[in-house]
Amino acid sequence: xxxxxxxxxxxxxxxxxxxxxxxxxxxxxxxxxxxxxxxxxxxxxxxxxxxxxxxxxxxxxxxxxxxxxxxxxxxxxxxxxxxxxxxxxxxxxxxxxxxxxxxxxxxxxxxxxxxxxxxxxxxxxxxxxxxxxxxxxxxxxxxxxxxxxxxxxxxxxxxxxxxxxxxxxxxxxxxxxxxxxxxxxxxxxxxxxxxxxxxxxxxxxxxxxxxxxxxxxxxxxxxxxxxxxxxxxxxxxxxxxxxxxxxxxxxxxxxxxxxxxxxxxxxxxxxxxxxxxxxxxxxxxxxxxxxxxxxxxxxxxxxxxxxxxxxxxxxxxxxxxxxxxxxxxxxxxxxxxxxxxxxxxxxxxxxxxxx
Amino acid sequence: xxxxxxxxxxxxxxxxxxxxxxxxxxxxxxxxxxxxxxxxxxxxxxxxxxxxxxxxxxxxxxxxxxxxxxxxxxxxxxxxxxxxxxxxxxxxxxxxxxxxxxxxxxxxxxxxxxxxxxxxxxxxxxxxxxxxxxxxxxxxxxxxxxxxxxxxxxxxxxxxxxxxxxxxxxxxxxxxxxxxxxxxxxxxxxxxxxxxxxxxxxxxxxxxxxxxxxxxxxxxxxxxxxxxxxxxxxxxxxxxxxxxxxxxxxxxxxxxxxxxxxxxxxxxxxxxxxxxxxxxxxxxxxxxxxxxxxxxxxxxxxxxxxxxxxxxxxxxxxxxxxxxxxxxxxxxxxxxxxxxxx
Numbered sequence: 001x002x003x004x005x006x007x008x009x010x011x012x013x014x015x016x017x018x019x020x021x022x023x024x025x026x027x028x029x030x031x032x033x034x035x036x037x038x039x040x041x042x043x044x045x046x047x048x049x050x051x052x053x054x055x056x057x058x059x060x061x062x063x064x065x066x067x068x069x070x071x072x073x074x075x076x077x078x079x080x081x082x083x084x085x086x087x088x089x090x091x092x093x094x095x096x097x098x099x100x101x102x103x104x105x106x107x108x109x110x111x112x113x114x115x116x117x118x119x120x121x122x123x124x125x126x127x128x129x130x131x132x133x134x135x136x137x138x139x140x141x142x143x144x145x146x147x148x149x150x151x152x153x154x155x156x157x158x159x160x161x162x163x164x165x166x167x168x169x170x171x172x173x174x175x176x177x178x179x180x181x182x183x184x185x186x187x188x189x190x191x192x193x194x195x196x197x198x199x200x201x202x203x204x205x206x207x208x209x210x211x212x213x214x215x216x217x218x219x220x221x222x223x224x225x226x227x228x229x230x231x232x233x234x235x236x237x238x239x240x241x242x243x244x245x246x247x248x249x250x251x252x253x254x255x256x257x258x259x260x261x262x263x264x265x266x267x268x269x270x271x272x273x274x275x276x277x278x279x280x281x282x283x284x285x286x287x288x289x290x291x292x293x294x295x296x297x298x299x300x301x302x303x304x305x306x307x308x309x310x311x312x313x314x315x316x317x318x319x320x321x322x323x324x325x326x327x328x329x330x331x332x333x334x335x336x337x338x339x340x341x342x343x344x345x346x347x348x349x350x351x352x353x354x355x
Numbered sequence: 356x357x358x359x360x361x362x363x364x365x366x367x368x369x370x371x372x373x374x375x376x377x378x379x380x381x382x383x384x385x386x387x388x389x390x391x392x393x394x395x396x397x398x399x400x401x402x403x404x405x406x407x408x409x410x411x412x413x414x415x416x417x418x419x420x421x422x423x424x425x426x427x428x429x430x431x432x433x434x435x436x437x438x439x440x441x442x443x444x445x446x447x448x449x450x451x452x453x454x455x456x457x458x459x460x461x462x463x464x465x466x467x468x469x470x471x472x473x474x475x476x477x478x479x480x481x482x483x484x485x486x487x488x489x490x491x492x493x494x495x496x497x498x499x500x501x502x503x504x505x506x507x508x509x510x511x512x513x514x515x516x517x518x519x520x521x522x523x524x525x526x527x528x529x530x531x532x533x534x535x536x537x538x539x540x541x542x543x544x545x546x547x548x549x550x551x552x553x554x555x556x557x558x559x560x561x562x563x564x565x566x567x568x569x570x571x572x573x574x575x576x577x578x579x580x581x582x583x584x585x586x587x588x589x590x591x592x593x594x595x596x597x598x599x600x601x602x603x604x605x606x607x608x609x610x611x612x613x614x615x616x617x618x619x620x621x622x623x624x625x626x627x628x629x630x631x632x633x634x635x636x637x638x639x640x641x642x643x644x645x646x647x648x649x650x651x652x653x654x655x656x657x658x659x660x661x662x663x664x665x666x667x668x669x670x671x672x673x674x675x676x677x678x679x680x681x682x683x684x685x686x687x688x689x690x691x692x693x694x695x696x697x
Contacts, residue, residue, distance in 0.1 A: 310568035
């Protein structure tokens, strides 16, 4: 990674924190554990912790737990080599204990990659459900524990109806538990139920964050989501292909905003609560593709309706984040245009960087 | 008018019918004619797809490279497609060079219950920015719900459309309707259908697929394809035009292309022979017919018995060597004393 890329990410964190660093003061001198800590979410939490330590003297000791933590050393050496970041190589499914001095936990283990869910449904269920059970069991024995934030998914609500503007935290619809495609969402629902059980029976101070869609450096371009595909196609020179007319609506929160939101909810969220995390500002996939194309090194062509289809399947997936805004004073601080530009540039530099 | 995308595997499935001996001249001639007719996608290659030329399933008379380069040169408008089965085709050795030659549409295929094996190939094609369809073969062997799960896997891997193949020509129209209807309902990408004509149902099944929501159909000139052949392309186009569908294909020119194909490269027009009916009834891949007949003659057994036994065992493409085992066992059983048989 280049110095410019590192500086940019530090600036991103500064922008997301803004003048509200005091909200995170409870994390000073604390031991923070992040499971699944080497993915997109974990990497941005590490960037944010490094920023808080370097620029605001927080002295957070961050522990990243993941099954292949060693990969992180090659992917993010500037983080992995820090003295205030420790890597623990462990599979959350078989977790027995966590560092006893842990004060705060963000449980991010479990890939959202639906290719993995479809190919390995049993492992997906185990990682999410058994993993959450193992972690909370270990957490229940921690004497210095303040709070555990479990990362769930906006998919737990079931499909959002097109006519609904956004999904609020109480907008549950029934999922068909025998539908193969609902396995991830059902696993996340079961994991949330386990958090309720541990809070009720053992008094574990746990709450949930339901994540929607995100953008930023560390996003892998081979992932099966529209924005990743658009970025990959744009950086390759195009074309960007969209099935249908591109009216499907999504929203994207930038990585540094995501990290600040999660730490803020960890500190300020109510135990037993659940908070939507994502951008409330929707954008059609057609407009998203156009913005990405505009920022690409060579502007790619955008192709709509690439194949004839028997049905129009435009969908909308937007969070109502008024609860997080009200209780934790959160807002989007990296505008989408800037988020796209930063992400395109980050990937372009990595691609152009000599190996 | 509703739009239907026609994909033409005459130069791929038809290769089965001539033991993979299509020549470059034949490829060039048909490509030029089909392109002129406005066929959107022309698929070429060994009958079993890219890199399948082998002793086991038959050796091609020309290399994949020669065939693709020739086709590319003669397709100024139509997209060039290939059929790719992981196991035959590897990414660096076969798929990457094919894309470099200029293949536009890659149809990554597998047995109907094995979608997991297509992830890397589909992912690679998306990385290279080409269009990729997932193809599930021998789909009569799975019920609609299991088939939908396999199709969902392919969609998650990045497939931009799903084709289901009636590789054995075993379907009747309700079999097609129930499967296509489920896939169209569950998937977010277009669904297509590839028929074989063992039971004389290829056009009827294609129309059933269409009426259940499929928007991509395969057809080959004169039905040139494995076993009893495929849906007859020029006939399908005529029927679709009569039904009011838009294919973008010029009827007269596709009729001319089919005439040319018959004259230049189809030694025997596919008909529904007795063995093909048995193959369809048994639910065994149409491409087995020539192997079954040859091996049955060698072991002096009834090829119909061989087909039904292969069907009972659920044999699929790639297991051609089991034809010998089945024929040998039938031969041995027949030769054994009655007391031992019972």
